[in-house]
Amino acid sequence: MSQTPALSLSGIVKRFGPLEVLRGVDLSARHGDVVAILGASGSGKSTLLRCANLLEVPEAGEISVAGEVLRLKTRPDGSRVAADRRQLDRVRTSLGMVFQQFNLWAHMTVLDNVVEAPVHVQKRNRAECVAEAEALLEKVGIADKRHHYPAHLSGGQQQRAAIARALAMRPAAMLFDEPTSSLDPELVGEVLRVIRTLAEEGRTMLLVTHELGFAREVASRAVFLHRGAIEEDGPPAQVFGAPKSERCRQFIAAQL
Amino acid sequence: MLDFALMAEAFPAILAGTGTTLKLVAGALLCGFFLAVPTALAADSRSRILRGTAAGYVLFFRGTPLLVQIFLIYYGLGQFEAVRASIFWPILREPWWCALLALSLNTGAYTGEIVRGGLQSVPAGQIEAARAAGMSGLLLYRRIIAPIALRQALPAYSNEVVSMIKATALASTITIMEITGIARTFISQTFKPIEIFLVAGAIYLVLNFFAAQLLRALERHLSPHRRPI
Numbered sequence: 001m002s003q004t005p006a007l008s009l010s011g012i013v014k015r016f017g018p019l020e021v022l023r024g025v026d027l028s029a030r031h032g033d034v035v036a037i038l039g040a041s042g043s044g045k046s047t048l049l050r051c052a053n054l055l056e057v058p059e060a061g062e063i064s065v066a067g068e069v070l071r072l073k074t075r076p077d078g079s080r081v082a083a084d085r086r087q088l089d090r091v092r093t094s095l096g097m098v099f100q101q102f103n104l105w106a107h108m109t110v111l112d113n114v115v116e117a118p119v120h121v122q123k124r125n126r127a128e129c130v131a132e133a134e135a136l137l138e139k140v141g142i143a144d145k146r147h148h149y150p151a152h153l154s155g156g157q158q159q160r161a162a163i164a165r166a167l168a169m170r171p172a173a174m175l176f177d178e179p180t181s182s183l184d185p186e187l188v189g190e191v192l193r194v195i196r197t198l199a200e201e202g203r204t205m206l207l208v209t210h211e212l213g214f215a216r217e218v219a220s221r222a223v224f225l226h227r228g229a230i231e232e233d234g235p236p237a238q239v240f241g242a243p244k245s246e247r248c249r250q251f252i253a254a255q256l
Numbered sequence: 257m258l259d260f261a262l263m264a265e266a267f268p269a270i271l272a273g274t275g276t277t278l279k280l281v282a283g284a285l286l287c288g289f290f291l292a293v294p295t296a297l298a299a300d301s302r303s304r305i306l307r308g309t310a311a312g313y314v315l316f317f318r319g320t321p322l323l324v325q326i327f328l329i330y331y332g333l334g335q336f337e338a339v340r341a342s343i344f345w346p347i348l349r350e351p352w353w354c355a356l357l358a359l360s361l362n363t364g365a366y367t368g369e370i371v372r373g374g375l376q377s378v379p380a381g382q383i384e385a386a387r388a389a390g391m392s393g394l395l396l397y398r399r400i401i402a403p404i405a406l407r408q409a410l411p412a413y414s415n416e417v418v419s420m421i422k423a424t425a426l427a428s429t430i431t432i433m434e435i436t437g438i439a440r441t442f443i444s445q446t447f448k449p450i451e452i453f454l455v456a457g458a459i460y461l462v463l464n465f466f467a468a469q470l471l472r473a474l475e476r477h478l479s480p481h482r483r484p485i
Contacts, residue, residue: 053388085392093390103385106481107403117389120399149481162385169389 004067006031006173006204007095012051012061014044014228021047022058023228029173029221032202036215036236039225040251045208046100048225049177052206053095054082065091066172093121096166100178102158104150110137110161111146114168122169129168136164140194156187160194173204180211212255216240224248263451266442270455274463276434280424284359285417291364296371310368317365323426325362330354330430355427363420370416374409375401407478414471418464425460435459 008028014021021044029035037045050056052063054070057080063070070091073083082088104113114133118124137143140160142153150158159179166174176195180188192214199205199218209215215222215236222239224232224247232239232248243249298310317325333339333348340349347353378401386400428437439456443449476483 055384055388089390089392092388095388097385097388099381099385099388101381103379103381105382105385105400105404106379107407107479116399117391120395121390151481165389 005029005064006033006066007052007206008062008064009048009052010062012048012058012063014047014051014056014058021228022051024061025225025228025230027223027230029204029206031204032220034199034203034205034207034218034220036219036222037206037208037225038212038215038222038239038251043225044228045225046177049175049206049208052175053092053097054088055097057081065094089121093117093169094172095175096169096171096173097175098159098162098166098177098179100181102150102155102162102182104158104162104165106150109147109149110142110153110164113150113161114165117165118168118170133164133168136167137161139197140164141190154187155183156190159183159191163191163194163198167198173206174198176205176207176209178208178210180209210255212240212252224251226251258454259448259451262446262448263455266439266452266455269442270435270438270452271459273433273435273438274459276432276437277421277424277463280356280359280427280432280434281417281420283356284363284420284424287356287360288363288367288420291360292367292371295364295368296375299368299372300375314365314368317362318369322358322362322423323429326355326358326426326430329358351427351430351432355424355430355432359420359423359427362423363416366416366419367413370409370412371405373412374405374407377408378404403478407475410471410475410478414468414475417467417471421464421467422460 005028010026010028012022012025012027025044025048027035027037027048037048039045047056051058051061052065054063057072059080068087068091071083071087072080074080104110105116108116111130111133114136115126115129118129118132119126134143134146137146140163142157142160142164145153145157145161150161153161163179179195180191183191188211192211195205195207196214196218207215207219217236219236222232222234222236223230224239224243224245226245226247231245232243239248240252243252295310295313298306299314301307329348330351333354339345348357382400382404383396386396391399424434425436427434428440431437433441435456439452442452446452
């Protein structure tokens with residue numbers, strides 16, 4: 001395999017006003033890595049994930065996807081923005097993002113949600129995209145719902161549709177931002193099963209989650225964030241079983 | 257006792273003004289929409305100058321009576337030599353264009369606020385999902401923001417359409433022969449305002465009924481996601 005990481009974040013600093021949410025975080029994922037990002041709420045784990053595709057723009061630090069560095073420029077007020085919107089849009093299509101709140105486009109059917117970006121952003125052939133989308137919906141188990149609107153689906157079905165939507169861009173890596181946190185307990189399993197399948201296929205994934213048991217089974221690596229810094233980073237067996245950091249140990253003990 | 261014979265006689269004549277009324281409405285709504293979109297975008301822009309311009313425009317045209325606006329444009333502008341000397345004078349001296357201008361500017365201000373409300377109602381998460389999928393700029397507006405905003409704004413906009421249909425009656429004050437203009441001519445000849453205004457009022461009622469039905473049908477057509485399965 002290539003030595004270039006699929007995704008690399010280095011020296012990421014993010015502030016919201018006076019609050020420093022990320023204090024120089026380094027995280028990289030090789031191809032096929034499933035990195036579970038853990039931490040208490042407010043530890044900055046979702047923000048870190050959102051920096052990967054610049055939904056949050058870090059005040060300092062560098063992001064590169066498959067070796068390509070995202071170019072940033074500084075505005076007069078000191079904040080940073082993407083220097084090249086086309087590069088940003090292209091790189092974003094190579095990172096499939098799944099949100100806590102699903103965020104399906106309410107005015108489109110499930111199938112239209114899935115083919116939207118491939119057809120309109122990636123300019124691929126529509127018929128081909130529809131065929132691929134139907135296969136993806138089959139894979140996540142909601143092929144029968146393809147002509148329904150998001151509002152007519154359960155949370156678990158919506159989240160599986162959102163996963164299909166992200167996969168349809170043929171992304172190099174998947175970003176999961178607490179994908180099961182707004183689901184009713186009985187619907188969590190169906191979404192985790194889909195994510196597990198993707199992990200077993202060897203997809204590169206960053207997974208922010210509170211499902212520690214699931215993370216331990218599925219992840220190839222676990223990262224524990226505390227107050228905007230990485231406290232623990234290693235194979236799940238080590239992070240869950242024998243953490244070096246006392247805070248990580250306490251967090252795991254309290255959750256499991 | 258109502259003079260039904262007069263009403264029957266007046267009806268076709270007043271009905272003939274419907275074309276003029278509808279032309280005014282359609283023209284004003286069209287021009288107003290093209291004013292409204294930039295107004296809405298300017299009102300939420302980063303530039304203070306744009307925000308101020310939009311706010312001033314909306315404040316003036318929502319804050320003063322339409323009748324005053326029509327008079328200001330029709331009677332007021334002609335007082336200025338610069339206006340009379342300008343290339344716009346052939347247009348600004350015509351009551352028809354003055355009425356259309358006033359109605360357009362007026363509905364543009366209201367519709368601007370409606371469009372702004374629609375844009376603000378688009379859930380942030382859906383915009384974020386679109387950005388994460390590589391959409392930006394016009395594509396993002398065309399595929400995600402505009403369709404959602406339009407659906408949100410439609411109920412408020414149908415109110416504005418109905419208001420506009422009624423507001424065209426004020427054009428009669430500057431000699432436009434639309435429904436109310438013809439009715440007023442009839443009244444000055446017959447001195448029977450009740451009969452004539454009943455006829456004119458009924459025509460407006462029917463027009464508005466169909467306009468509201470049309471917009472409701474459009475709303476239903478555009479919002480299959482809000483219907484139960």
